[in-house]
Amino acid sequence: xxxxxxxxxxxxxxxxxxxxxxxxxxxxxxxxxxxxxxxxxxxxxxxxxxxxxxxxxxxxxxxxxxxxxxxxxxxxxxxxxxxxxxxxxxxxxxxxxxxxxxxxxxxxxxxxxxxxxxxxxxxxxxxxxxxxxxxxxxxxxxxxxxxxxxxxxxxxxxxxxxxxxxxxxxxxxxxxxxxxxxxxxxxxxxxxxxxxxxxxxxxxxxxxxxxxxxxxxxxxxxxxxxxxxxxxxxxxxxxxxxxxxxxxxx
Amino acid sequence: xxxxxxxxxxxxxxxxxxxxxxxxxxxxxxxxxxxxxxxxxxxxxxxxxxxxxxxxxxxxxxxxxxxxxxxxxxxxxxxxxxxxxxxxxxxxxxxxxxxxxxxxxxxxxxxxxxxxxxxxxxxxxxxxxxxxxxxxxxxxxxxxxxxxxxxxxxxxxxxxxxxxxxxxxxxxxxxxxxxxxxxxxxxxxxxxxxxxxxxxxxxxxxxxxxxxxxxxxxxxxxxxxxxxxxxxxxxxxxxxxxxxxxxxxxxxxxxxxxxxxxxxxxxxxxxxxxxxxxxxxxxxxxxxxxxxxxxxxxxxxxxxxxxxxxxxxxxxxxxxxxxxxxxxxxxxxxxxxxxxxxxxxxxxxxxxxxxxxxxxxxxxxxxxxxxxxxxxxxxxxxxxxxxxxxxxxxxxxx
Numbered sequence: 001x002x003x004x005x006x007x008x009x010x011x012x013x014x015x016x017x018x019x020x021x022x023x024x025x026x027x028x029x030x031x032x033x034x035x036x037x038x039x040x041x042x043x044x045x046x047x048x049x050x051x052x053x054x055x056x057x058x059x060x061x062x063x064x065x066x067x068x069x070x071x072x073x074x075x076x077x078x079x080x081x082x083x084x085x086x087x088x089x090x091x092x093x094x095x096x097x098x099x100x101x102x103x104x105x106x107x108x109x110x111x112x113x114x115x116x117x118x119x120x121x122x123x124x125x126x127x128x129x130x131x132x133x134x135x136x137x138x139x140x141x142x143x144x145x146x147x148x149x150x151x152x153x154x155x156x157x158x159x160x161x162x163x164x165x166x167x168x169x170x171x172x173x174x175x176x177x178x179x180x181x182x183x184x185x186x187x188x189x190x191x192x193x194x195x196x197x198x199x200x201x202x203x204x205x206x207x208x209x210x211x212x213x214x215x216x217x218x219x220x221x222x223x224x225x226x227x228x229x230x231x232x233x234x235x236x237x238x239x240x241x242x243x244x245x246x247x248x249x250x
Numbered sequence: 251x252x253x254x255x256x257x258x259x260x261x262x263x264x265x266x267x268x269x270x271x272x273x274x275x276x277x278x279x280x281x282x283x284x285x286x287x288x289x290x291x292x293x294x295x296x297x298x299x300x301x302x303x304x305x306x307x308x309x310x311x312x313x314x315x316x317x318x319x320x321x322x323x324x325x326x327x328x329x330x331x332x333x334x335x336x337x338x339x340x341x342x343x344x345x346x347x348x349x350x351x352x353x354x355x356x357x358x359x360x361x362x363x364x365x366x367x368x369x370x371x372x373x374x375x376x377x378x379x380x381x382x383x384x385x386x387x388x389x390x391x392x393x394x395x396x397x398x399x400x401x402x403x404x405x406x407x408x409x410x411x412x413x414x415x416x417x418x419x420x421x422x423x424x425x426x427x428x429x430x431x432x433x434x435x436x437x438x439x440x441x442x443x444x445x446x447x448x449x450x451x452x453x454x455x456x457x458x459x460x461x462x463x464x465x466x467x468x469x470x471x472x473x474x475x476x477x478x479x480x481x482x483x484x485x486x487x488x489x490x491x492x493x494x495x496x497x498x499x500x501x502x503x504x505x506x507x508x509x510x511x512x513x514x515x516x517x518x519x520x521x522x523x524x525x526x527x528x529x530x531x532x533x534x535x536x537x538x539x540x541x542x543x544x545x546x547x548x549x550x551x552x553x554x555x556x557x558x559x560x561x562x563x564x565x566x567x568x569x570x571x572x573x574x575x576x577x578x579x580x581x582x583x584x585x586x587x588x589x590x591x592x593x594x595x596x597x598x599x600x601x602x603x604x605x606x607x608x609x610x611x612x613x614x615x616x617x618x619x620x621x622x623x624x625x626x627x628x629x630x631x632x633x634x635x636x637x638x639x640x641x642x643x644x645x646x647x648x
Contacts, residue, residue, distance in 0.1 A: 050540055055532075057458065084542030094533040096552060107541035110551065156537070163541060 002069075003028045003197040004049060004167055009063035011044060011053070018044050020221045021063075026167075026214075031189060031198045033208035033229065036218035037249065042201045045218065046169050049199065050086040051079050067167055084111060087160030087196075091172040093152035095144035095159070100127075100136050103144045103155055107163035122162050130158035131188050150181025157188065161196075168192065170200040174207065186211050205245060209233050217241045284629060288622035293400045296419050296616065303396040303418075304380040304387070306372050311335040315399045319419045322379060330377060338377040344418070345382050365389075381418045406623060412587040414607065414617040422620045424627065426589045430504070430597035431573060431631075433590050434583060437508025438515055438572040443565060445512070446519030450564070453520070454527035455549055466524065473517035481581030484510035489582055496594055502584030505593040510578045515568040522567060526560020527553060559642045566642070570635040574628065576601035600628045 004026040011019035019041045026032055034042040047053045048065050051072060064071050072082045084107070095103050102109075104123040113119065123140070127133040132154040136147070144155055153173060160168060170189070174182040189198060189211050202208050208215055209229060216226040217238070225232065225241045236242045243249055296316050297303065303319065305311060311334055314322075321327040322340060331337045348357065352367050365388035372378055372393040380393070401422060409423020449469065453462050488509050493501030530553045538548040554561070576599075584596025585606060604621050611617040 052536060052540065055536065055539070080539075080542045080544045083540055086540075088536075088540040090533060090537065092533060094531070094537045096534060096537065097556065106538070106543075106551070110538075110541060110543040110547045159537075159541065 001028055002026065004067045004199070005065070006045070006048065007064045007066070009045075009048065009061065009065065011041075011048065011062075012060040013056070014058050018221055019048075022223045023063075024216060024223060024226055026197055026199060028197050029193060029195070030213040031193050031200060031211055032214040032216060033212035034199065034201045034216050034218060035203075035205060035208050035244070036224075037244065038203075040218040041221040042216075042218040043171055046171055046199055046201050049167060049169055050083050050088055052088070054079070084163050085165055086167045086169060087163065087165035088169040089153070089157050089160055089171065089173045092176050093149055093156050095147070095152050095155050097143065097145055099141045100144050100147070100155060101140040104158050104162050106159060111163070126158040126162040127155075129161050129192065130154045131184065131191070132158055148181070150177050150184060153177060153181065153185060154188065157185070157192075161192075166197065168196045168198045170198060172201050172203060175203060182207075205233075217244060219244070281629070284622060284625050287619055288624075288626040291401055291406065291422065291616065291619040291623045292403055295398050296401050296422075297398055298418065298616070300384045301381065301418065302384050302387075303398060304372070304382065304391070304393045305396055306376040306378060306393050308376050309335060309394075311396065312394075313397045313399065316401075316405075316419050316421070319398060320416075320421070323381075323418060341375050341378045343371065343375075343378050343380045343382075345386065361386075406620075407627070410589060412603075414611070414620055420616060420620075422616070422623075424600070424603075424624060426587045427598050427600045427603050427624070428627070429589050430583070431599040431601075433504050433593070433597060434507040434511060434579060434599055435569060435572045437504060437593055438511035439565070439569060441508060441512030442515040442519055442568055442572075446516050446564070446568065447523055447561065449516070449520045450523035450527060450561075451549070454524045455545075455553065466521075469517050469520045471517075472513070473521075477514065477575060477577040478581070480510050480514055481578035484578060484582035492594075498594060500584060500596060502582055502596050503594050504583060504590050504597045507579045507583035507597070507599070508593065510582050511572040511575055514575060514578060515571045518571045519564045519568040522564035523557070523561045526557040526564065529560065530556040559645060562642050563639050566635055566639050570632055570639075573635065574601055574632055576605045580605055600624050600631075604628075 002025050006022055006024045009019055009022045010017070022045060024045075034046060036042050044053060048061070049067060049072070053059055053061075061073060065073055067082070067086060071077070096106060098106075101119075101123055104126050105119045108119060108122055124133065124137075127136065132151060135151060136142075136155075144152065147155060153176075157173070173189075174185045177185065186207060189200065192198060193213075200208075200212065212229045214226065215229040215232040217224045217232065217236075217240075219240055225236060225238045227237070232241065233245060236245060303314065309330070311330060314333060318327065318333050322333070323342065325342075327333060327340070329337065329339050348364070348367070351371055357363050357367060364386050368380070368382065368386060369388045369390075369392045372380065372391075378393075379396075398419075406422055406424060407428070408425050409421060410425050411421040411423045412426060413421040449465075453466055457465065484506055489501035489506050491501070492498065492503055492506050534552050534556065535548055538552045539545075543551065579599050580602035583598065583602065585598045585602060586596035587598045587603070588595070590597035604624050607617070608621050611621055
């Protein structure tokens with residue numbers, strides 16, 4: 001079974017050919033790490049799955065991207081409907097300047113769910129899943145801006161989980177965090193894997209090794225190699241992967 | 251060489267310091283001047299300098315208010331019993347009336363007998379009320395002067411009559427101007443706010459970058475047009491339009507002022523509100539969109555709340571622009587100093603009054619001081635507006 005798939009994807013920013021003929025599949029309940037040097041296209045590729053690249057004008061996509069067997073770029077698809085089923089966590093924690101509660105409830109509210117009992121339950125469950133509940137349960141009405149960076153990032157994860165996505169996209173979610181917060185987020189990703197399919201972009205190879213089942217190595221807009229993480233790290237097929245993983249460039 | 255450079259640096263430092271000192275001092279001096287001249291209006295007699303009101307010694311009346319005096323001079327009050335005196339009719343007497351009572355020979359060639367004749371007159375007419383210059387009074391005057399109530403701040407602010415040159419008692423009530431200013435400003439905001447905020451939203455969130463780069467400089471260009479040009483436009487286009495549309499006798503109305511001011515406040519509101527909207531971080535908008543919010547939900551729930559204080563600042567600065575505007579309003583509102591009761595009557599604003607009348611007011615006179623007092627009121631309004639903006643911006647930073 002396949003949760004998400006990119007097929008022969010080419011992507012352009014204006015004249016710049018950012019993604020070159022990439023095909024990749026993602027199985028349910030797995031973590032796939034996308035690694036590669038800066039500017040290799042891994043973030044662009046990630047953002048294809050919730051059509052975030054559309055926010056920038058003058059881009060062009062060829063090929064198909066499917067989630068749950070549905071082409072998310074099809075003409076009859078409402079982009080906000082797509083995004084409801086796909087959660088995203090960004091590089092820098094970006095909570096709304098609202099209360100902790102309202103941050104988590106945001107996704108439900110914009111979907112028209114305003115019933116307090118439902119919201120209360122979802123907020124609690126999401127914060128529990130994001131391993132933040134114990135720290136904030138007495139201060140749900142406090143501003144999210146008052147949390148630490150690591151707490152903010154877990155809040156953003158809770159916020160993404162609240163809409164019950166099928167697929168969770170993470171764009172270097174721990175890169176702005178201190179080591180302790182990072183390890184908390186990593187533990188969390190490990191937990192979340194049971195229920196969600198996760199694609200994570202990371203610069204941190206150890207992190208990729210620790211948390212992912214599969215790893216894809218991007219280089220200059222191409223997918224060089226995509227395999228089980230263990231194999232990629234111990235016995236890569238491509239010489240460039242080998243060089244990158246052993247730190248010879250990047 | 252090194253020493254020369256050090257001296258040069260000290261010199262430049264000195265220039266910078268003195269420039270800023272001059273700037274600050276200028277501002278302070280202007281404010282001091284404004285207050286000194288303006289406050290001179292209060293706690294003094296509303297009579298012209300050196301003039302007095304005098305009555306016969308037998309007359310028990312000691313005090314008269316400005317209103318009572320005005321009524322007497324308008325001959326609305328003709329008997330002393332109405333103002334607390336005995337039952338006797340009031341005989342009005344100003345220095346111009348002297349020839350009705352005495353011949354020129356009696357007064358003398360250079361009016362040297364005038365003081366004495368005034369004494370004779372007041373003795374002969376116990377019901378007289380004299381309005382004369384102090385210098386004509388005899389040393390041993392047979393009458394006593396009437397104390398006229400001083401001009402108070404309350405009368406100034408809430409008085410409904412503005413007759414700054416009326417004789418012998420002028421009226422300095424600026425209530426019509428305060429209401430006029432607020433009504434014109436309020437109307438201007440009613441026009442400029444929806445239009446300006448909608449334009450700002452369009453430019454910040456909807457328009458693509460090329461359109462924005464075309465429209466925004468155009469809107470900002472509006473701010474550079476001299477206000478007299480707006481006034482001219484209002485006078486030629488808007489005033490006749492209103493006159494025809496509402497079948498009025500005159501088109502110079504509050505509404506005309508509001509429309510012209512509304513147009514003038516637009517660039518301020520659009521520019522500042524748009525800047526505020528664009529400060530909303532992309533990451534927040536992305537977070538909202540990624541959660542399945544539509545573009546409008548994102549705008550309503552994330553972008554606008556984030557830019558709230560900037561938008562408020564835009565609104566208040568728009569008010570400030572409207573409240574202090576002079577020339578354009580002067581040209582289109584008709585300048586009647588009545589309290590306006592609708593948008594379709596002429597009105598007069600604080601700054602327009604100053605501009606229109608300062609040229610005619612004798613230097614140092616009561617009218618002159620009254621105009622400066624108007625300036626103080628206007629200054630206080632604008633300072634409140636600026637402090638509010640500063641407060642909102644400050645809160646935003648926290």
